Amino acid sequence: MGILNLTPDSFFADSRVADQANHTDVLRRAEAMLKAGAAVLDLGAYSSRPGAEDISATEEQRRLLPALAAVREAFPEALISVDTFRAAVVAEAVAAGADIINDISGGTLDAEMFATVGRLRVPYVLMHIRGTPQTMTQHTEYAHDIVLELVRYFRDKLVALRALGVVDVVLDPGFGFAKTPAQSHELLRRLQELQVLGLPVLAALSRKGMVYKPLGLTAAEALPGTVALNTVALLNGARLLRVHDVAEAVQAVRLVSQTYPSLAP
Template sequence: MTLTAAQDTCFSARQTLRCPRGRVLDLRRPQVMGILNLTPDSFYQGSRVQATDELLRRAETMLQAGAAILDLGGYSTRPGATEVPEDEEKRRVLPALQAVREAFPEAFLSVDTFRAGVATEAVALGADILNDISAGTLDEELLATAGRLGVPYVLMHLRGTPQTMAQHTHYAHDLVLEMVRFFRSRLAALRAAGVVDVLLDPGFGFAKTPQQGYELLRRLPELQLLGLPLLVGVSRKSMVYKPLGLTPDAALTGTIAVHTMALLNGARVLRVHDVAEAVQTIQLVRNSYPVPVSP
């Protein structure tokens, strides 16, 4: 694949995210996004949180451990996940988001949703970032909503839906080339919608086998040619635990190893269940292999 930054950069190579209320999230050095799953069926049981007091304790622990962002989601997107009605997603997410915003006013909060209605109400309650697994393909209103709200947007690669993505792991051509084409198309749509700040998420585990995940991990530098910071979400996923014959509960050590590879290949945000370990990994990688600081 022959690409040049000049040909394929749809947005400026900015390493900061401009969030609501005049705040800026600095990504010139890698940061950690802590996962708060407000669901009863997320693939890693240890990430599920329901009661408000437990939610706030976990949020505080993550922030004290060094998380720059907290990502709240009320719709499990594990392979084959059950469809969740929008009203139920709102019931799970919105009160929790409001509670976290009130308790931690300086925290950067992300809402993990592909629905424009959820996104609109979440930003009104204090969300700073929209984290959309679908790249705007599951709700045609979401990109315009993101542009209207003026918040940073996480653009993830996905084929199909959470219910069908396991059937879409065959790529007729080069995996990364197909992903680049997908991203370029969706970036054009985002630009047309007025979205300015974008994080790219390769979508590990979404319409990709564990083997394809490792190919993608090796080839992350090719996605950097799009000129946007990369968010990597591999924490305790099947590409970590299946090759080791383990379960998600036993996949922390493997996750740390994969996080190290992701950082060395250009990741700027790690989306994780285990914040302290991810922060320590970033510190050690930067000490041994300094990550270039962009201007």
């Protein structure tokens, strides 16, 4: 899953797509990702980095919808995911050609999200978070075992989703979202435990703090570390990687699949 950030403030500056009337930049990047082997293009117009500015739904749609329409027209066979936690944005995005909804909030930030996804019958990425992008760093205390808390969270959310007709669900443990780097590493080490839920797991580790902070680096310097942790995620059962650097991730997928054929997507 290749990341296309339609934002001016995403944490990794090189991932930001220029806001152009003709969408040259987003189309160029989308084409490069697809040629490199991306299975999904993930478009997002709301930065979810810690402490990011909260923008209105109107501004999110202004950034997202024209670019989405341009990508859909240019690449009609591509699978397109939209990264949003707002039901109103979901409805507009699906109408504009989105195939998948990637919700960082797991339905916690919009009470209409689950019903909207169910009505539209689109696959849904269910992520674990506590708080909001603005407050999540204040919610890293877990009363119980962190993996057990995630299993319970996903279990309860899945009951609600299935009651509304949502059947195609991917689980995202939310590395870095209301989790310290140490907690994220524990979660990565124990990722296989989420297989008890019987659903595919997405690993979104690309250039995050859990990669570069333990190494004393920056996000810009974190590509080798990202490849290393993506490989760990694959070995621990991840079925989809959300990344800024598609070619490197595809190499990791192919080599892990070559060495461990049972893990091939």
